[in-house]
Amino acid sequence: MTWAKANMPRHVKNKVEYIDSPKWEVIVATLSLCDHTITTVGSFSWWIGWLTGGEVTYYKWPVRDGSVLGKQFNYSDYFYPGWIGF
Template identity: 55%
Template sequence: MSATHDKNLTNFNQKESFRLRHYLQSWKYFFPFIKELKKQLTFRAEIVNNVRGNIIKILHKFNYVPSYNTTLVGVHIRRGDLVNRGDRNVASPEYLIRAVKYFKDRYTNIIFIVASNEIAWAKKYMPSDISVEFIQNRAEVDMATLESCNHTIISFGWWSGWLAGGVVTYFKWPAKPGSGLEKRMNYTDYFYPGWIGL
């Protein structure tokens, strides 16, 4: 199951072949190998260069140059395909307000960089009293941009928070009460204990 850790998946018989059919979304699979994984899970040079150029433009836009004085917070808002599913709660405007406040209370010179599959919704509900940039690029460019930020606000974008590191806030009740997803989901396995649920 995607949001539950299965110990059997780390004890393969090397003489047999296996096919994994679901997502591996538990920090317990990856935590012991995080350094090695971050070396292997990298973006192509042209994507990295594209992201660097975009971030420089964003810094100039908000007059936050030099960059070492700036805190970049990537915001991943996934809605679209999740909105009409009966088993999921999607992140609410209230969650975004709480998450933005969390970072505003702790950091200065913050730019929030938002990627979403419903950018119009994100523009409507992101707090207006902050420096915020909305991005819409190819999926790999958006993910590389979020990964390059110091910290992350996620709604249902587990890998964005995992790869970026830093402080990660997450929407802590993604499964609707009593749904099949809630029965299959182990929050302790899914959400890294160092992340902040809001």
């Protein structure tokens, strides 16, 4: 939080709110109101992406090819087809 407050541009036209240790319900409700989101590899992030009303991007290579973890999961099934992988 300290880093975010120190590095967030001060010239953004929209108000920025910092929420310290909110309940997960508050986090989901807040993030679902966003126009866009960048997801991580986790079910919480997946639901935020699903509930977001706009563009959703994700990192499409979360594990190294051929690694033990990479052999356990098919990440192409994990991300919604309309989301943008980079």
